Amino acid sequence: MALKVLYQVDVGHADPAETLERTLAGEPEAVASYVRILVTGTLEHLEETDRRLGAAAVGWRPERMARVDRAVLRLAAYEIFHREDVPFAVAVNEAVELGKRYSGQEAARFINGVLSGLSRGEGGTAPDPDSPVGAS
Numbered sequence: 001m002a003l004k005v006l007y008q009v010d011v012g013h014a015d016p017a018e019t020l021e022r023t024l025a026g027e028p029e030a031v032a033s034y035v036r037i038l039v040t041g042t043l044e045h046l047e048e049t050d051r052r053l054g055a056a057a058v059g060w061r062p063e064r065m066a067r068v069d070r071a072v073l074r075l076a077a078y079e080i081f082h083r084e085d086v087p088f089a090v091a092v093n094e095a096v097e098l099g100k101r102y103s104g105q106e107a108a109r110f111i112n113g114v115l116s117g118l119s120r121g122e123g124g125t126a127p128d129p130d131s132p133v134g135a136s
Helices: 002-012 016-024 029-044 046-056 067-082 088-102 105-119
Strands: none
Touching: 002 016, 002 029, 002 067, 016 029, 029 046, 029 067, 046 067, 046 105, 067 088, 067 105, 088 105
16 A cells, blocks of 8 residues: 555655545554555655665666566665664565566566665665665
């Protein structure tokens, strides 16, 4: 659901609060609350995230990436750099699966490569891939 909202905000320049509420209508509060945290956090750190993704995706600027791929990468980067409760490997695996589901196998490889670049410190210092993160 967070990916859906981020995509709509990016592509349609939709209002994030309205899009969140419309998307989360009828969802249990625990789910809605977590999705709000992910979307709000991702959007709050967008400039920093795009800088890091641009550095890690050699030859690709975020604005030139496929929109679905960009939304997946932004969400994963937020989890990697700002969510202590999400281990690096979990963020990467979830992103790769979202890429496969919504963009295809080639996109999943691209997403994996960019996020691997973050683990090597390209685009900013990423935490140890084997430990929970917290580099806020």
